[in-house]
Amino acid sequence: MSVAEPRRIALFRHAKADWPQVSDHERPLAERGRKDAAVAGRKLTDSGLTFDLALCSTATRTRETWKLAVHELAHRPKTVYEERIYEASPGELIALLNEVPDEVATVILIGHNPGVHGLAEILSGSADEEARERMNRRGFPAAAFALLSFEGPWKSLEPGVCTLSGFWAPSE
Template sequence: MRRVRCMAVNRTIVLLRHAKSAWGLDVEDHERPLSKRGKRDGLAVGEHLARHRIEPELIWCSRAVRARQTWERAVKAGADADRVNYDDHLYEAVAHELLKLLRKTPDEVRTVMMIGHAPGIPDLVEKLAPRDGKTELWNRMDTKFPTSGMAVLGYDGHWSDLRKQSATLLDFAVPRGKPKK
């Protein structure tokens, strides 16, 4: 049973770049599946979410095969969400387009997750969170926001009011699965 939560305070935004996709296949970019490493990393994403008790009420997920498979692997490893909206607009979206989509999140949602692509997801973190504090996290993201990179932001307010520099960067992780021996 879910906890009853107060409106418009302590919201969480999880921005995830899909896991590693396969290359060299004779398919359109949108149809590229996860690579072997991507499948392992998708499981690691799910383990990370479960371990940190991050349970989104809503996920906005790209319809690209690699993004959908990332979430499927995460669920297989223990991740959970109330609802997943697969949306064509996340594929090749830039930060301001992703922000518009986040603003459509219903106010009863406390934790929202977005599974998308670079450069949109990393750019959205830059757009939402000012660079004050959390220097080590920003340095890691500046070095690279790789596949399976996951930024967690805090936000106080209604989703429709989400604006540039209105969130706080709380964490940045890159869950990686171990290859089988």
């Protein structure tokens, strides 16, 4: 793939988690989260994107979210479970995305708030106004995702270079 072709990123927050007596990293999805993860997968399919790579936090709730969502996709991308996503700041997530090989055109990152929401805001130098308004109004609830694009190699990803083209969140 040419670095002149647009790169696409989906930032996907894990679905609603349960609160059993386990460590935060091991928290599973709640029943509602399992339903919302599958719906989010269908909405990702509706976006028309075909993901080349999935970067997923190692936390139980993100792995379960991805397992349910990816089942709804027409194409299953290569998935890398990445410890650095758990509790990552937007800057740390940018550094991780800067490592993506240039032959990868489209990435989905499955992570946590506040990092995922902050990353969507920081990267979005421009936006479809409807998508920005929905994200600002809704925040970044569980199972929500933002769609962004930029041009250039992954190592050039930095604050303000992306266009926010879409935002979806489950109805509450």
